[in-house]
Amino acid sequence: MSKLVSSGLSKWFGDLQALADVNLTVEDGEFVALVGPSGCGKTTFLRTVAGLEAADEGAVYLADKKIEGPGRDRGFVFQQDSLLPWRTVMENTVVGLELAGRLDATETARVRKLLELVGLAGFENYHPRQLSGGMRQRVNLARALAIDPKVLLMDEPFSALDAQTREIMQTELQRIWEEGRKTVLFVTHQIDEAVFLADRVLVFARRPGRLLEDIRIDLPRPRNMATKRRPEFVALVDRIWRLIENDVRESVLVEKI
Numbered sequence: 001m002s003k004l005v006s007s008g009l010s011k012w013f014g015d016l017q018a019l020a021d022v023n024l025t026v027e028d029g030e031f032v033a034l035v036g037p038s039g040c041g042k043t044t045f046l047r048t049v050a051g052l053e054a055a056d057e058g059a060v061y062l063a064d065k066k067i068e069g070p071g072r073d074r075g076f077v078f079q080q081d082s083l084l085p086w087r088t089v090m091e092n093t094v095v096g097l098e099l100a101g102r103l104d105a106t107e108t109a110r111v112r113k114l115l116e117l118v119g120l121a122g123f124e125n126y127h128p129r130q131l132s133g134g135m136r137q138r139v140n141l142a143r144a145l146a147i148d149p150k151v152l153l154m155d156e157p158f159s160a161l162d163a164q165t166r167e168i169m170q171t172e173l174q175r176i177w178e179e180g181r182k183t184v185l186f187v188t189h190q191i192d193e194a195v196f197l198a199d200r201v202l203v204f205a206r207r208p209g210r211l212l213e214d215i216r217i218d219l220p221r222p223r224n225m226a227t228k229r230r231p232e233f234v235a236l237v238d239r240i241w242r243l244i245e246n247d248v249r250e251s252v253l254v255e256k257i
């Protein structure tokens with residue numbers, strides 16, 4: 001089992017408290033979305049789970065093991081695509097396996113299947129500059145999945161995409177997740193994206209960054225475009241928006257140092 005537990009997690013950057021006493025549990029195979037105003041600590045939380053930031057108080061545990069640094073049990077998909085321009089799609093996807101010295105014929109075959117899963121079959125030999133933004137994010141996703149992590153950490157992975165591509169990627173991500181049922185932590189600013197994808201939406205508040213509410217999303221799966229027009233869906237989006245409305249307004253209008 002690979003339950004993820006954040007226990008009393010706090011984090012400071014100098015005098016600024018980025019995270020205050022974050023307590024939460026994510027079950028194995030759960031899809032959890034994190035929303036909240038700019039600066040509430042979503043990225044900091046994800047980076048701490050990734051082992052890229054150290055906790056000042058408390059800790060995060062994965063499968064009962066304290067997280068003390070990066071590891072191949074966690075895959076990270078960043079907001080900007082971070083593909084190596086001189087490498088092909090295939091070469092970019094296998095980079096983690098290569099670093100781990102695990103790249104052999106079996107693994108290469110598995111990665112080919114993964115590229116198929118994310119809809120990139122036939123593009124293995126393309127370079128990033130020959131791909132659209134949506135395709136590049138698919139490569140990023142395939143690369144994170146290639147190391148076969150227990151947990152997938154996604155920080156606003158679709159924010160650079162146009163509205164239509166983004167809608168398609170949401171449905172695609174749901175399909176891919178259904179296939180492997182990895183634990184996912186997904187950060188987004190778009191509340192309807194969070195409700196569409198997640199089993200639970202964690203609402204964060206700012207100054208200091210903290211967990212405000214943990215909202216279960218019981219909409220049936222698989223979800224599709226019509227789901228977004230259901231009254232339950234609209235009501236959930238509305239409820240979450242109300243929770244962060246004031247905070248967002250403040251973060252936009254009266255940003256203070």
Ligand SMILES: Nc1ncnc2c1ncn2[C@@H]1O[C@H](COP(=O)(O)OP(=O)(O)OP(=O)(O)O)[C@@H](O)[C@H]1O
Nearest residue numbers: 013016018036037038039040041042043044045209
């Ligand atoms: N390396 C750092 N050094 C100093 N301060 C930092 C650092 N990283 C983050 N912070 C501060 O911590 C707070 C939380 O930042 P974080 O990036 O986690 O917010 P966020 O919720 O991801 O915001 P956004 O929605 O804009 O991406 C912010 O006030 C930010 O300025």
Ligand SMILES: [Mg+2]
Nearest residue numbers: 042043044155
């Ligand atoms: Mg962020």
